[in-house]
Amino acid sequence: MIKVRIPTPLRPLTKNQGEVSVVAASIEDLVNQLEAAYPGIKARLCDDKGELRRFINIYVNEEDIRFLKGKDTTLKTGDEVSIVPAIAGGSP
Numbered sequence: 001m002i003k004v005r006i007p008t009p010l011r012p013l014t015k016n017q018g019e020v021s022v023v024a025a026s027i028e029d030l031v032n033q034l035e036a037a038y039p040g041i042k043a044r045l046c047d048d049k050g051e052l053r054r055f056i057n058i059y060v061n062e063e064d065i066r067f068l069k070g071k072d073t074t075l076k077t078g079d080e081v082s083i084v085p086a087i088a089g090g091s092p
Contacts, residue, residue, distance in 0.1 A: 002030060002075050005082040013041045027058060028071040030081060045083070055086040 001021040006014050014020055015038075022037065024030035031052075035042035045056050051071070052058065058065045059082040065073045075081070 001077060003080045004030065004034065005080070007083055007085055009085060010041060010044055010083065013038045013044070024075050026071065026075060027052075027060070027065055027073045027081070030075060031071070057084040057086055058082070059084065 002024050004020050004022060006018055006020060008018075011018060020034070020037070022030055022033040024033050031042055031045055034045075045052060047053055060068065060073055060075065060079055062080075062082070065071070
């Protein structure tokens with residue numbers, strides 16, 4: 001099982017759970033498994049072409065998947081995945 005940390009804005013889709021578990025072989029598979037269990041979540045994570053949205057950061061065991069293999073990053077039992085929406089703003 002892969003432990004997935006769900007950010008507050010997406011929790012209404014996961015019945016207000018901050019953490020869920022799925023079985024997945026890759027990040028792409030994880031997104032599809034999340035969608036099967038929690039319909040609507042994939043649209044929040046991916047664009048119309050199925051690519052991860054730029055403002056969504058995903059970490060596997062605290063490593064940014066952009067520095068790994070992106071959505072092709074492999075997963076194994078015991079991994080922890082964090083979904084983190086990018087935060088923009090601040091003062092000029």
